[in-house]
Amino acid sequence: MxxxxxxxxxxxxxxxxxxxxxxxxxxxxxxxxxxxxxxxxxxxxxxxxxxxxxxxxxxxxxxxxxxxxxxxxxxxxxxxxxxxxxxxxxxxxxxxxxxxxxxxxxxxxxxxxxxxxxRAERRRRHTLMEQTREATQDSESGLPSQRGCEVLLSSAVRHAARTGSPLSLLRCDLDGIADLAEDYGSEVGREAANTYLDRLSQQLRSSDSVCLAQGDTFLVVAEDLGDEQDAAGVAYRLLSAAVEPVEVAGQELTFPMTIGIAIGDGTVTAAEMFAAAPVALERARLDGSGGFRIIDLRPASPA
Structure with a gap:
């Protein structure tokens, strides 16, 4: 049959x-x-x-x-x-x-x-792209995750090696914003965090990239800087935007920001910058919230 x-x-x-x-x-x-x-x-x-x-x-x-x-x-x-x-x-x-x-x-x-x-090859590539996207992107905000930031920073270091221009990694901590989810619910906490991120992103140049790390911390990769003062300028703009209150459940709340900055160039690795930024942040915390500290990793920088 x-x-x-x-x-x-x-x-x-x-x-x-x-x-x-x-x-x-x-x-x-x-x-x-x-x-x-x-x-x-x-x-x-x-x-x-x-x-x-x-x-x-x-x-x-x-x-x-x-x-x-x-x-x-x-x-x-x-x-x-x-x-x-x-x-x-x-x-x-x-x-x-x-x-x-x-x-x-x-x-x-x-x-x-x-x-x-x-078709199998296309499916394989699509799966790989999806896995890469999931590994490098925050699912809620759509912003690059810390893993995504590592990719961006590595690319920025290679760019700096070609151009000779400095770059910086800013590790920014918004005190207390991570507690909103516990106090007001995850949706309110997410909405407040996104409001802050939108506001802070507006202070950045088109060449800068903002990424989420974890909790109340986010990262900024700033490329093509002229000198150390340019990195400080990025920090000042972010701090100025952070002092503006955000409405949460009918209340206006502010979340003090502290920033640690690692400055590098094409001779400094992304791993070295990732290691230095938290150290600079902790030094800034010792001065109190609302400020920043810089660690310049460039070989020609002052000790």
Missing amino acids: MTAEPKLLTSVARATLDAEGHVTSANQSFAALFNSDVDGVLGTHVITLCDPRDSASVLSGFVRVVGRAADSASIDLDPKFARTDQPKIRLKFTVVRSIVPGVADSIECTASDGSEQA
């Missing part, structure tokens, strides 16, 4: 042949390669499906398998096989050994024009 293959097999163009080479079952993917539907290929001899120029090689491969000269044989068919302006198709015949006494072995025939491999 000739039937269509189960739907589970439709991702691979597949058919089953009897010992004479007739198609006894097939899926739609297999039929589509021959510009047909399943009913159109059932009962058809596999040789008649291909271009006459390929008949000899198809027959040779089929006979080798049926005659037990090989367990499988692959044949590359002419690019114009059954269709025009299409890529080359590869047929593969494989012996399917029967485990039932008295029942003849069957021949499995799979076909591919490379499109399934291409």
Whole structure:
């Protein structure tokens, strides 16, 4: 009895042949390669499906398998096989050994024009991109995460090595904003944090990048600075914006900000800047909130 293959097999163009080479079952993917539907290929001899120029090689491969000269044989068919302006198709015949006494072995025939491999590669790349995005982006705000900041800073360091211009990493701490979720609920806390982030982002240049670290801390990568005073200027703008209150549950609240700044250039690694910024932040905390400290990692900087 000739039937269509189960739907589970439709991702691979597949058919089953009897010992004479007739198609006894097939899926739609297999039929589509021959510009047909399943009913159109059932009962058809596999040789008649291909271009006459390929008949000899198809027959040779089929006979080798049926005659037990090989367990499988692959044949590359002419690019114009059954269709025009299409890529080359590869047929593969494989012996399917029967485990039932008295029942003849069957021949499995799979076909591919490379499109399934291409789709698999696209799926692989899409999955990789999604995994990369999830690893480098905060899901709630859409801003780069700390991992994303590491990628951005590494790129900025390479840019600085080419241009010779300084860059800085600012680690900014908003005291108390992380507690809003506990006091007022996660939605209120998230809304307040996003309001602050929007306000602070407006103080940055188009070449600067703001990223979320964790809790009440965010990071800024500032590129193409002229000198240390430019990094201080970025900090002053952020501190000025932070003193403005934000409305939370009908109340106007302020969250003092403290900033630690690491300055580098193309000779300083991103890892060194990430290590120095928290140290500068802790030094700034010792002075009280509302200020900043700078650690200049450049070799030519003062001690």
